[in-house]
Amino acid sequence: MSGIRLLVGTRKGAFILRADGLRKRWSVSGPHFAGWEIYHLKGSPLDPDRLYASQTSNWFGQVIQRSDDGGRSWSPPGGRPEQGGGESNRFVYAGEVGTHLWYDGTQRPWEFKRVWHLEPSLTDPDVLYAGTEDAAIFRSGDGGGSWQELPGLRAAKGHLWQPGAGGMAVHTILQDPRHPERLFVAISAAGVFRSDDAGTTWKPVNRGLVSRVELPDPLAEVGHCVHRIALHPSRPEVLFMQKHWDVMRSDNAGESWREVSGDLPSDFGFPIAVHAHEPDTVYVVPIKSDSEHYPVDGRLRVYRSRSGGDEWEALTRGLPQRNCYVNVLREAMAVDSLDPCGIYFGTTGGQVYASADGGDSWSAIARHLPAVLSVEVQVI
Amino acid sequence: MIRVVLPYPLRELAGIGGELMITPEGRATLRSVLDAIETSYPMLRGTIRDHVTCKRRPLVRFFACGEDLSLQSSDDLLPGPVRDGQEPLLIIGAIAGG
Numbered sequence: 001m002s003g004i005r006l007l008v009g010t011r012k013g014a015f016i017l018r019a020d021g022l023r024k025r026w027s028v029s030g031p032h033f034a035g036w037e038i039y040h041l042k043g044s045p046l047d048p049d050r051l052y053a054s055q056t057s058n059w060f061g062q063v064i065q066r067s068d069d070g071g072r073s074w075s076p077p078g079g080r081p082e083q084g085g086g087e088s089n090r091f092v093y094a095g096e097v098g099t100h101l102w103y104d105g106t107q108r109p110w111e112f113k114r115v116w117h118l119e120p121s122l123t124d125p126d127v128l129y130a131g132t133e134d135a136a137i138f139r140s141g142d143g144g145g146s147w148q149e150l151p152g153l154r155a156a157k158g159h160l161w162q163p164g165a166g167g168m169a170v171h172t173i174l175q176d177p178r179h180p181e182r183l184f185v186a187i188s189a190a191g192v193f194r195s196d197d198a199g200t201t202w203k204p205v206n207r208g209l210v211s212r213v214e215l216p217d218p219l220a221e222v223g224h225c226v227h228r229i230a231l232h233p234s235r236p237e238v239l240f241m242q243k244h245w246d247v248m249r250s251d252n253a254g255e256s257w258r259e260v261s262g263d264l265p266s267d268f269g270f271p272i273a274v275h276a277h278e279p280d281t282v283y284v285v286p287i288k289s290d291s292e293h294y295p296v297d298g299r300l301r302v303y304r305s306r307s308g309g310d311e312w313e314a315l316t317r318g319l320p321q322r323n324c325y326v327n328v329l330r331e332a333m334a335v336d337s338l339d340p341c342g343i344y345f346g347t348t349g350g351q352v353y354a355s356a357d358g359g360d361s362w363s364a365i366a367r368h369l370p371a372v373l374s375v376e377v378q379v380i
Numbered sequence: 381m382i383r384v385v386l387p388y389p390l391r392e393l394a395g396i397g398g399e400l401m402i403t404p405e406g407r408a409t410l411r412s413v414l415d416a417i418e419t420s421y422p423m424l425r426g427t428i429r430d431h432v433t434c435k436r437r438p439l440v441r442f443f444a445c446g447e448d449l450s451l452q453s454s455d456d457l458l459p460g461p462v463r464d465g466q467e468p469l470l471i472i473g474a475i476a477g478g
Contacts, residue, residue: 059439059473060427076423086425
């Protein structure tokens with residue numbers, strides 16, 4: 001029987017939750033890297049026991065951790081003296097650092113702060129990508145041992161990007177499974193960018209995104225506060241987006257977008273996910289507003305569309321329906337590949353919820369973790 | 381031999397149980413001590429000082445003999461009792477965060 005491994009990053013460490021294929025009884029191990037912020041953990045699709053973690057701290061900076069045994073033991077790749085290491089923590093922008101737009105309209109030099117997202121390659125177990133704050137994408141070709149920036153991303157009008165309230169970070173990296181040379185990234189607050197040559201060159205793909213107040217120019221190529229994008233592997237040209245406000249869809253790899261918020265109670269939110277077996281089934285968690293980061297009416301509801309957007313249904317069974325004022329952050333929702341599809345999400349209140357029936361019903365599989373920053377799932 | 385006490389998160393990261401005993405190359409300065417630490421424990425590169433500029437990270441501080449050494453030149457000699465191994469060099473995470 002298959003098993004499930006859930007990789008949970010929190011404000012104060014990482015936790016690994018395990019269950020068998022029934023997904024009813026869960027064990028929790030951790031905290032790993034206790035006291036550190038773990039922005040993201042993710043396993044290689046080619047070698048599921050190889051995991052990567054972004055361990056970060058305002059005091060001690062950025063550390064990349066790697067496990068080759070499914071999370072039982074960890075070490076910084078290349079961290080031992082005989083490996084000549086220390087490079088796995090080194091994220092240096094290529095060439096001239098350059099500047100980006102600051103809140104007051106001035107230009108400000110790029111400054112590395114942390115890794116938000118780690119994306120192992122679909123085609124090579126030693127290749128992975130890192131999305132960073134300040135926004136850039138780095139590539140490692142040696143399993144995380146060293147990193148080189150792909151500077152073409154910041155060349156795509158980087159001087160016009162500016163931070164959102166949470167910083168200016170590459171928080172989403174997607175690789176097209178049909179055309180592995182094609183990569184998408186999403187940046188707050190810059191937008192979506194696509195590369196068709198393995199990250200060498202990039203172009204903004206934001207036509208159709210509208211932010212009337214913050215970005216009055218309807219043709220603005222960059223400056224959009226995209227919170228998350230997702231795709232289904234069988235139909236990678238279709239992208240779904242949770243924007244600062246608005247849920248959006250593209251049917252042409254980002255060339256144009258249309259709004260599919262439909263009848264959602266709020267179209268503000270952070271995560272968005274696509275069902276593992278139904279490319280038109282999409283999940284979001286509506287949040288009241290950009291100033292009130294909690295569910296509408298204090299009721300934690302996942303919304304599911306079975307029609308690729310526009311029409312949404314509330315999923316509430318097993319979720320708190322009163323006095324609930326947690327948030328669900330952009331990296332904190334994931335789907336497994338079992339049938340029925342499992343859906344998982346973590347909250348800023350430290351709960352992790354799981355559904356083993358495509359979202360029809362939910363149960364809390366952890367209740368008292370630190371604030372959850374990210375959730376990834378593996379079928380092993 | 382220089383005694384060095386690292387903050388708990390960095391001891392955990394490097395797998396160090398207690399004090400470090402460091403023999404720096406040349407003069408016993410902050411720079412030479414940190415160079416020696418990073419040579420023995422490369423996973424600590426970038427956690428105490430910047431990878432490229434070698435500037436102290438803003439929320440890391442250096443203390444010894446009741447003195448804050450954080451703002452002194454990294455090429456200044458460490459205090460005599462530290463050089464003699466009588467007192468440790470303390471590397472700490474600054475009190476910050478409310």
